[in-house]
Amino acid sequence: MEQRLTPQLIQSMSILQKHIADLEVYINESLESNAALEIKEHEPSPDSSTEGGPGDHLDDHDRDRFAELANITRTYGLDDDSRSLSGARRVAESDRDPKMAALANTPGRDESLQEHLLAQWSMLDWDEELMRAGKEIIDHLDPDGYLRMPLTSVTEDMRKPVSEDVMNAALKEVQKLEPAGVGACDLQECLLLQLDTLPGDNQIERTLIEKHLDDIGNNRLPIIAKATGYSLGEINAAIAAMGSMLHMRPGSLVGNRSEPPIRPDVIVEYADTGGGLTVRLPRSTVPELCIRDDVVEMAKTKNNGQKTRDFARQQVEAAHAIIDAVAFRRGRILEVTGAIVQKQRDFFDMGPSGLKVLRMSDLAEELECDPSTISRTVAQKYVQTPRGIFPLRYFFTGGTETDSGESVGWDRVKARVKELVEAEDRHDPLKDDKIAALLKSEGVEISRRTVAKYRQQMNIPSARQRRTFS
Numbered sequence: 001m002e003q004r005l006t007p008q009l010i011q012s013m014s015i016l017q018k019h020i021a022d023l024e025v026y027i028n029e030s031l032e033s034n035a036a037l038e039i040k041e042h043e044p045s046p047d048s049s050t051e052g053g054p055g056d057h058l059d060d061h062d063r064d065r066f067a068e069l070a071n072i073t074r075t076y077g078l079d080d081d082s083r084s085l086s087g088a089r090r091v092a093e094s095d096r097d098p099k100m101a102a103l104a105n106t107p108g109r110d111e112s113l114q115e116h117l118l119a120q121w122s123m124l125d126w127d128e129e130l131m132r133a134g135k136e137i138i139d140h141l142d143p144d145g146y147l148r149m150p151l152t153s154v155t156e157d158m159r160k161p162v163s164e165d166v167m168n169a170a171l172k173e174v175q176k177l178e179p180a181g182v183g184a185c186d187l188q189e190c191l192l193l194q195l196d197t198l199p200g201d202n203q204i205e206r207t208l209i210e211k212h213l214d215d216i217g218n219n220r221l222p223i224i225a226k227a228t229g230y231s232l233g234e235i236n237a238a239i240a241a242m243g244s245m246l247h248m249r250p251g252s253l254v255g256n257r258s259e260p261p262i263r264p265d266v267i268v269e270y271a272d273t274g275g276g277l278t279v280r281l282p283r284s285t286v287p288e289l290c291i292r293d294d295v296v297e298m299a300k301t302k303n304n305g306q307k308t309r310d311f312a313r314q315q316v317e318a319a320h321a322i323i324d325a326v327a328f329r330r331g332r333i334l335e336v337t338g339a340i341v342q343k344q345r346d347f348f349d350m351g352p353s354g355l356k357v358l359r360m361s362d363l364a365e366e367l368e369c370d371p372s373t374i375s376r377t378v379a380q381k382y383v384q385t386p387r388g389i390f391p392l393r394y395f396f397t398g399g400t401e402t403d404s405g406e407s408v409g410w411d412r413v414k415a416r417v418k419e420l421v422e423a424e425d426r427h428d429p430l431k432d433d434k435i436a437a438l439l440k441s442e443g444v445e446i447s448r449r450t451v452a453k454y455r456q457q458m459n460i461p462s463a464r465q466r467r468t469f470s
Contacts, residue, residue, distance in 0.1 A: 012325040016332060016373070019380040020265045023329070024286055030322055031289075036315035037322065040290040113145060113182070113251045114138055120177045129162045133170035137183065145182040145251025146190065147171070181250035188213055194246045204230060204238040219465045232469045264384035266337045266392075268348070277348060279338045281330060282384070289323050291316060336377045339363055340395045347395070351387060352415040358396050413444060414454045421460055426468035 018026060031037055117138045126134070133155075140154050141147055147154075151167045175183040180197045184190035191209045195202055208216060212224045216239060225232055247253060264282055271278045298304055299312035343363070346354030360378075364371040378392035397411050417435060424430045430438075432451040439446050460466075 008321045011321055012328055013376055015325040016329045017376040017379050020263050027286060034315055034319050036292050036295040036312070037289055037319040038292050039287040111254060113141060113143060113254045116254045117177050117182065129166050130170050132158065132160070133162050133166050134174050137171055137174050141182060141251065143251050144249035145179070147183050147185055179250040179253045181247060187248060190250065191246050194250070198245060204234055205242055208238055219467060221469045262382050262389055264389055265381040266333050267384045268337065268341055270386060277341050279334055279341060281334065289326065291319050332377050333381065335367060336374060337383060337392065339367060340392070344395050348386060353412050355397055355411045357398060359398070360396055413439070413446060414458060417451060417454050418458055418460070426466065429463040429466040431463045
């Protein structure tokens with residue numbers, strides 16, 4: 001016995017794994033590359049119907065093009081998915097070009113840190129050497145604004161190296177550009193450069209940055225108070241002021257660094273009648289596809305020649321495979337999401353604390369498919385729910401059982417850890433072993449090391465760092 005994957009099956013698995021944005025791009029490219037594929041028109045215009053057979057839609061030029069493309073495909077051994085030399089369907093002038101539409105709707109590129117700084121640097125009036133040195137320093141800045149390589153290495157990269165004094169002078173001038181803090185070699189210098197631009201003497205903040213950054217990171221405020229003579233109230237106020245006015249990565253302030261919005265592949269919502277849940281696909285820009293009748297007829301008509309018929313037949317078969325794969329993706333996403341909703345019903349009523357243990361292998365057995373199919377179905381997919389947008393993978397989680405035999409997912413345990421931390425006394429925060437003991441008293445057996453791992457995954461500081469000093 002031997003298992004073989006056909007090209008159609010490979011293509012189907014590939015389309016199943018694509019998220020909605022990639023699928024739209026793939027379909028637009030397929031419409032351009034496959035002569036037999038077109039968008040299905042649900043409401044044809046009255047004057048679009050013409051007399052004659054389907055083959056009459058192709059003129060002599062189209063027939064010659066089919067024959068030429070078929071010959072090229074055979075000569076160079078190109079596969080059906082070749083995008084550079086495959087036949088393109090005829091597009092009327094009134095049709096919308098999907099590639100041009102995509103370009104028109106693509107947001108402009110964000111201004112880089114280097115572009116932002118060079119625009120300021122070009123407005124200054126320095127001698128030629130200093131200007132060249134400043135541009136070289138700006139080119140070597142990291143995206144967060146730091147200069148993490150020695151000035152000597154920057155000088156070596158210059159076509160016409162300058163003296164050490166010129167490089168040092170250029171660096172001081174670059175550090176005066178906006179945003180404040182760029183050109184620093186470490187965090188301490190970065191914060192001090194920003195502090196210099198603020199009004200007032202800021203002596204407490206300067207002392208903390210110059211001598212006690214490590215103590216602040218480890219929340220050793222009593223040690224700072226003993227060493228500096230400042231009260232805990234003054235230290236807390238200074239730390240709060242630094243947190244609101246100073247930036248650890250000033251370069252990230254340049255440009256629009258916002259993440260692109262997430263587009264859901266499937267929607268779960270409450271039914272209009274009753275408290276049940278419904279699963280549906282979003283109204284996306286993925287068009288409904290169909291096969292061109294004239295190309296089908298061309299593959300059957302003997303008068304077209306063997307090469308032309310073979311090429312048309314290949315295009316029709318490839319188009320059928322794409323349509324079937326898109327339909328398979330649609331049905332599989334609905335099926336898998338529907339099963340997830342049934343298994344994780346408590347999540348929609350209770351939130352993350354209602355998540356239960358759900359493994360892909362168990363769902364695959366129930367749906368009578370391979371676990372890899374479930375994995376491809378949920379890969380890079382997002383579901384919109386009444387509680388927000390979540391990755392489909394979010395609902396697959398391991399877990400444990402309580403003393404009463406109830407199945408508890410690990411995400412539910414994480415949520416409980418977060419609840420315990422949020423309700424703790426900040427003057428005496430809960431240590432990891434104490435949290436583990438509290439969970440054990442609730443019937444959840446978990447080790448201190450696991451609590452620490454979950455706390456770090458949720459970016460919750462240690463007990464010592466969470467402690468508040470009054």
